[in-house]
Amino acid sequence: MLQKIISIILLGIILPVWGANPQLETAIAQGQWPTVIRLLRDRQDTVSLLIRGEARRILGYLDAAHHDHERAWNQAETSKLKIWAGRTSAETMLAMHKYNKGTPNAQQRLEAIPKGCEMAECAKIEFLQGRLHAALGNFDDAIASYQTAGNNAQTAGLRVLAIQAQLAIIDIEQTATPETLDAVVQELQQVRPIYIQTALRLGLAKRTYEMGNLQVTQRLLNQVAPNVAPGYQKAEFLSLQAKVLKDNGQNAQALHVVSKAIKEARRIQAGNLLMYGEWERARLYKALNDNRRSLAAFRRALYHLETIRTDIPIEYRDGKSSFRETLAPLYLETADLMLAEAASRSEDAAQPLLFEARDIVERLKAAELQDYLGESCPLSTKPITNIEAISPRTGVLYPIILPDRLVLLLGMGNRQHQSVVPIESQIFSTEARELGAQLREMPDDGVPPPKDLANKLFGWLIAPIKARLDAANIDTLVVVPDGPLRLFPFSALMDGDTFLVEQYAVVTAPSLTLMEPKPLARSNITAVVAGMSRPGPVVDEFLQMQMAAGGEDEVRGFVANNNKNRSRRIRGLAIKPRKPKKSRAGTSPIPPTQTIDPELRESTIEQLALPGVDKEVARVSKIFGVTPLVNKQFTLNSFSQNLKQNSWNIVHVATHGYFGGTPETSFFMTYDRFLKVRRLETVIAGNVNNAPPELLTLSACQTAEGNDRAPLGIVGIAIKSGARSALGSLWPVSDDATQLLISQFYQNLVSTDQTKAQAFRKAQIKVLNQKEFHHPYFWSPFILIGNWL
Numbered sequence: 001m002l003q004k005i006i007s008i009i010l011l012g013i014i015l016p017v018w019g020a021n022p023q024l025e026t027a028i029a030q031g032q033w034p035t036v037i038r039l040l041r042d043r044q045d046t047v048s049l050l051i052r053g054e055a056r057r058i059l060g061y062l063d064a065a066h067h068d069h070e071r072a073w074n075q076a077e078t079s080k081l082k083i084w085a086g087r088t089s090a091e092t093m094l095a096m097h098k099y100n101k102g103t104p105n106a107q108q109r110l111e112a113i114p115k116g117c118e119m120a121e122c123a124k125i126e127f128l129q130g131r132l133h134a135a136l137g138n139f140d141d142a143i144a145s146y147q148t149a150g151n152n153a154q155t156a157g158l159r160v161l162a163i164q165a166q167l168a169i170i171d172i173e174q175t176a177t178p179e180t181l182d183a184v185v186q187e188l189q190q191v192r193p194i195y196i197q198t199a200l201r202l203g204l205a206k207r208t209y210e211m212g213n214l215q216v217t218q219r220l221l222n223q224v225a226p227n228v229a230p231g232y233q234k235a236e237f238l239s240l241q242a243k244v245l246k247d248n249g250q251n252a253q254a255l256h257v258v259s260k261a262i263k264e265a266r267r268i269q270a271g272n273l274l275m276y277g278e279w280e281r282a283r284l285y286k287a288l289n290d291n292r293r294s295l296a297a298f299r300r301a302l303y304h305l306e307t308i309r310t311d312i313p314i315e316y317r318d319g320k321s322s323f324r325e326t327l328a329p330l331y332l333e334t335a336d337l338m339l340a341e342a343a344s345r346s347e348d349a350a351q352p353l354l355f356e357a358r359d360i361v362e363r364l365k366a367a368e369l370q371d372y373l374g375e376s377c378p379l380s381t382k383p384i385t386n387i388e389a390i391s392p393r394t395g396v397l398y399p400i401i402l403p404d405r406l407v408l409l410l411g412m413g414n415r416q417h418q419s420v421v422p423i424e425s426q427i428f429s430t431e432a433r434e435l436g437a438q439l440r441e442m443p444d445d446g447v448p449p450p451k452d453l454a455n456k457l458f459g460w461l462i463a464p465i466k467a468r469l470d471a472a473n474i475d476t477l478v479v480v481p482d483g484p485l486r487l488f489p490f491s492a493l494m495d496g497d498t499f500l501v502e503q504y505a506v507v508t509a510p511s512l513t514l515m516e517p518k519p520l521a522r523s524n525i526t527a528v529v530a531g532m533s534r535p536g537p538v539v540d541e542f543l544q545m546q547m548a549a550g551g552e553d554e555v556r557g558f559v560a561n562n563n564k565n566r567s568r569r570i571r572g573l574a575i576k577p578r579k580p581k582k583s584r585a586g587t588s589p590i591p592p593t594q595t596i597d598p599e600l601r602e603s604t605i606e607q608l609a610l611p612g613v614d615k616e617v618a619r620v621s622k623i624f625g626v627t628p629l630v631n632k633q634f635t636l637n638s639f640s641q642n643l644k645q646n647s648w649n650i651v652h653v654a655t656h657g658y659f660g661g662t663p664e665t666s667f668f669m670t671y672d673r674f675l676k677v678r679r680l681e682t683v684i685a686g687n688v689n690n691a692p693p694e695l696l697t698l699s700a701c702q703t704a705e706g707n708d709r710a711p712l713g714i715v716g717i718a719i720k721s722g723a724r725s726a727l728g729s730l731w732p733v734s735d736d737a738t739q740l741l742i743s744q745f746y747q748n749l750v751s752t753d754q755t756k757a758q759a760f761r762k763a764q765i766k767v768l769n770q771k772e773f774h775h776p777y778f779w780s781p782f783i784l785i786g787n788w789l
Contacts (some may be wrong), residue, residue, distance in 0.1 A: 572732020659713025
C-alpha cells in the first residue's frame with residue numbers, strides 16, 4: 001500500500017538549495033516541477049542533478065530521474081552530498097521497484113550511504129529503510145523504522161516526515177480510528193509549502209477511500225483540488241475523484257473525470273496509471289450499458305498491464321500473493337464481458353469473441369503461474385496448436401468461475417462452444433473444495449465414493465457439454481482448471497455409478513500455450529529412474545524444517561501421525577506445515593540449526609522410509625531396461641550430473657514430494673538433500689545441448705490440503721524442468737495401488753501406440769477395477785499434466 005502513497009514526493013522536497021536562486025526556490029516551494037526541470041536542464045553539477053532528478057521522479061519520469069541520481073551518486077564531492085545522493089537514488093529505485101534484485105538496487109544503495117548524517121537526513125534515510133522493509137514484506141521491521149524516523153523527524157522539526165511516518169504505520173496496521181484521522185487532518189493544515197500539504201492530503205484521501213469513508217475522502221479531495229500539480233499527482237487525483245463519483249452512482253460524471261486522468265497519464269507515459277484508468281473506464285462504460293466501448297477499454301487496460309507486468313512487484317501478506325486480488329480480476333472481468341457478448345450472438349458470429357476470451361484465459365493462466373513461481377519476466381509461451389490436426393478426438397475445456405455463473409468454454413476442432421451454468425461462485429467453489437477434501441480422506445474398508453457430491457459436480461461441469469462431446473466422438477478431455485477445481489481430479493467425477501475416466505481420458509493442462517502438445521517418439525525411449533526407499537542425510541533437513549514450524553513437539557506429532565499412514569501402506573508426509581511465528585508480513589526469520597534427539601531422528605527415518613519404492617523402481621527399470629539410482633546413488637549431485645550428461649525422454653522419481661502454496665514450500669527429497677522448485681532449471685533442465693524430458697513422474701508427492709495454489713507446484717516443476725508433461729499426485733497415495741498404476745501406465749506406453757492420456761486412462765481403469773482399490777482415493781490422485789499425446 002505504501003507504493004500508492006506519494007511519499008516519493010515527500011522525502012527530499014525540502015532540498016538544501018546550494019547557492020541562491022530565488023526562481024528555483026520558488027518553483028520548488030510551489031511544486032512547479034516542469035519549471036524546475038527547465039531551469040536545471042543544462043546543469044550537470046551534483047546538486048542540480050539531485051534536484052532535477054527529484055523533479056523528474058515526482059512527475060513520473062523514473063528512468064530520467066534514475067539517470068540523474070546515479071550520476072550524482074558517482075560524482076558526489078563531499079560526504080554530505082554523498083549521503084544526499086544515496087538517499088535520493090535509493091528513493092528513485094524504490095519507485096522503480098528495484099528493491100533488492102539487480103544492480104544497483106535500493107537495498108544496496110541504502111547500505112552504501114556513508115555514516116555521519118545529520119538528524120534530518122538520518123530521519124529521511126530511516127523512513128526510506130521502512131519503505132524498503134514494507135516493500136519486501138518485513139512489516140515489523142518497517143514499523144520499527146517508521147517509529148524511529150518519526151521520532152527523529154520530530155526532533156529535527158520535520159513535520160511532514162513525522163506525519164508520513166504516522167500514516168505509513170496506519171497503512172501497515174490497516175486501521176485508524178476517527179480520532180486519529182481527525183488529528184492527522186488538523187496536523188496537515190499546518191504543513192507548508194502548499195504542494196507538500198496537497199500531496200499529503202491526497203495520500204490520506206486514498207487511505208480514507210480504502211477504508212470506505214467517502215465523505216471524508218471527498219472533503220479531502222475538495223481541499224486539494226485547487227493546488228494539484230500536473231503530472232502523476234494530477235492523474236492520481238482525477239482517478240480517485242472518478243472512483244468516488246462512481247461509488248456515489250454518478251457514472252457519467254465519473255467517466256468524464258477518468259478520461260481526463262487517462263489523458264494526463266498518457267502525457268507522462270505512466271503505464272500503471274494508464275492500466276488502472278482504462279480498467280476504471282471499462283467498468284464505467286459497462287455500468288452505462290455501452291459494452292462496445294467497455295470491451296475496447298478492457299483491451300487497452302490488458303495491453304498496458306502486460307506492457308508493465310515485469311515492473312509490478314509480487315507482494316505477499318500472510319503468505320498470499322497480491323496477484324489474485326489486484327491483477328487477476330482484470331483478466332476475468334474482460335473475459336466475463338466477452339463471454340456475455342458472445343452469448344447474445346449466433347454461434348458463428350460469437351466465434352471471434354469466444355476465441356478471444358479463450359486467449360485471455362490462457363494469458364491469465366500464464367500470468368498466474370509466473371506469479372506462483374515468483375518470476376519477474378513472463379514465462380515462455382507458444383501459439384496454441386491446431387488440436388484438430390494432431391488430436392482430432394480431443395476436447396479442451398476451460399471452466400471459468402464468474403461471480404454469477406459458471407461458464408464452460410469447450411474447444412473442439414476449430415470452434416469454441418459456450419455453455420452457461422447459473423450458479424454463484426461462492427456456492428460452486430464451496431462444493432468443489434468439499435469434493436477435494438472428501439476424496440483425499442482415506443476411506444475405511446467398504447466405504448463408497450462420495451457419489452452424491454461427485455454427481456453434483458458432474459452435473460455442473462460435464463453434463464452441459466456431454467452431448468457435444470459424444471456427438472464429436474471425443475475420447476480425450478483436456479481440462480484447464482480454475483481455482484478450487486485444481487483440488488480434485490476430474491477423472492473422479494461421477495455420472496450415476498460411472499466415473500468420468502471410464503468415459504474419457506482426462507488430462508489437466510495449466511495452459512495450452514505453456515506446454516506444447518507433441519507425440520512421444522516410441523522408438524528408443526530413454527529413461528532415468530530414481531528412488532528413495534530409506535532416507536539419508538536429507539532427514540536432517542526435514543527435521544530442521546519441522547523444528548522451525550513447531551519445535552520438537554512438531555516432529556513427535558509427525559512421527560505419530562505418519563505412523564497411521566505407514567500402518568495402512570500409504571505413501572506421503574503426514575504434515576500440515578504450521579505457520580511459524582510470523583511478522584505482520586507473514587514472513588519468518590530463519591531459525592538457527594537445532595539439536596535433534598537421536599532417537600527422534602531414527603524414528604523419523606523410519607517414518608520417511610518408503611518400502612514399496614524398491615519394488616516400484618525395479619519394475620520401472622525393467623520396463624525401460626535401465627539401471628536405477630536408489631538411495632545412496634540418488635544424491636542431489638549424482639541425480640543432477642546424470643541428467644546433465646544425458647538426454648532422457650522420461651524422468652521417473654519415486655520419493656517424497658510436497659507442494660505448498662509457494663515455491664519456497666515445494667520440494668522433493670533426494671537421499672541427501674531437498675530439491676526445491678527454484679533449483680529445477682539448473683538440475684532437471686540439464687545441459688542446454690540436451691533435449692528436456694518429455695515426461696516427469698513424481699510417484700510419491702502430494703499437495704497442501706485445501707490450498708488451490710499448491711497444485712501449481714507440480715505444474716511449476718514441469719515448467720522449470722522443461723518437461724512437456726508431468727505425472728504427480730494431489731494427496732498421499734497407496735503404496736500397492738501406486739505400484740500397479742505406474743507399472744501398468746509405462747507398460748501401456750512402451751507396448752502400444754496409445755497417447756499418454758489413453759495409456760494412463762487404461763492404467764487407472766485397471767486399478768479401479770480391483771475391488772480393494774475401487775474408491776477414487778486409490779486410483780485418482782495422480783493427474784497427468786500438460787502434453788497428453
